Amino acid sequence: MACIANLPDAIPNGKGWGVGTVVGWLPIVEEDPKHKGKPSWINFKPVVWHESFCKILESVAEYSYTGYAFTLPHSGETIVIYPFIFILSADYEEHCMMSLICIYLVPDKKLMDITEVYPLRTTESMQKLYDQAQEKGDSILQSSGLQDVENVFWSIECSDPYRAVSWDQLHAYHLGLHLGLFKHLLLHLLEHVENIQGPDKHKAKVIIDELYYCQLSKMQILFAAHSVLSKADNPNAYLLLKVIQSYLELDMYTSMDVHMEKSIEEGRQLLGVFEANLKAYSQATDDTIWKNVTSWSIPKGVTKNYNTKVNECMHGPLKEAYQTWTNFKNVADQKWNCYEIATKNGL
Numbered sequence: 001m002a003c004i005a006n007l008p009d010a011i012p013n014g015k016g017w018g019v020g021t022v023v024g025w026l027p028i029v030e031e032d033p034k035h036k037g038k039p040s041w042i043n044f045k046p047v048v049w050h051e052s053f054c055k056i057l058e059s060v061a062e063y064s065y066t067g068y069a070f071t072l073p074h075s076g077e078t079i080v081i082y083p084f085i086f087i088l089s090a091d092y093e094e095h096c097m098m099s100l101i102c103i104y105l106v107p108d109k110k111l112m113d114i115t116e117v118y119p120l121r122t123t124e125s126m127q128k129l130y131d132q133a134q135e136k137g138d139s140i141l142q143s144s145g146l147q148d149v150e151n152v153f154w155s156i157e158c159s160d161p162y163r164a165v166s167w168d169q170l171h172a173y174h175l176g177l178h179l180g181l182f183k184h185l186l187l188h189l190l191e192h193v194e195n196i197q198g199p200d201k202h203k204a205k206v207i208i209d210e211l212y213y214c215q216l217s218k219m220q221i222l223f224a225a226h227s228v229l230s231k232a233d234n235p236n237a238y239l240l241l242k243v244i245q246s247y248l249e250l251d252m253y254t255s256m257d258v259h260m261e262k263s264i265e266e267g268r269q270l271l272g273v274f275e276a277n278l279k280a281y282s283q284a285t286d287d288t289i290w291k292n293v294t295s296w297s298i299p300k301g302v303t304k305n306y307n308t309k310v311n312e313c314m315h316g317p318l319k320e321a322y323q324t325w326t327n328f329k330n331v332a333d334q335k336w337n338c339y340e341i342a343t344k345n346g347l
Contacts, residue, residue: 002023013304025332029044057152063081068081089168090168092171130151178251185241250267326338
């Protein structure tokens, strides 16, 4: 999916014209048991992805250097457009495929220090390492965790994939941290249920099983849990409640449509509170994406400008096209024709 970044934010974040469009299909390389785990196979998958994406960027790569002269239809004035990639909106796994590496080099023992600042990779530094590795061997790449693959985004002038990849609230919080925290909470509630005697025990288990598959943060389970999981009787569960409280507050800040310097600073402080509560809780995390929230919300605007919610909503029409407009064989061209017809007719 692709969209124009310099439109009023209500257009790309809305519905209808200007939201975005399908610009191509990227192949998914299936795992081969014979080669799984081998360095050559690990590099092969991103090579296929980047070579495929190169076909999409071929039409704009040259213009990113020379510019594209465009005559305005109403005034007749000629302007020169220099295309570049400002935002890469995707989940964390897709980010690693786009940038071929985690954008921060964080030591294993420092993964819990989510407020710590680490050097950010750049196109210049990574391209330099890649060129050196072609002459001196892969040891240079291994020391920096870089794959022996040429990044397709290096071909676009003024584009840096390590700055373009953007933290995504949907996958990082709502489908990631959110689910993990509330599942831990349900486990603590189950431990409490085991102490209940009589028929109420079975009813409580049924309710918890149902909650497990619901949008937990939108329910009153957190507030109800405070009256059940006391600090004295369930110290670990109580610490978890503090973690969830700071997470929900942090999620509120990252959901804001408008940010001021004061709210950004408050968000940074809350990130520190969340880190302290998380460390106090007995369960640790191995994720480093929380730091990216406040550091990237400033240059790119609020998170709605680079989350994946709009793109995910487009999966529905594509799925429907696959199920109703194809014969389930060689579906790429059939789905593309269907998408073009639907787009032209405003469906």
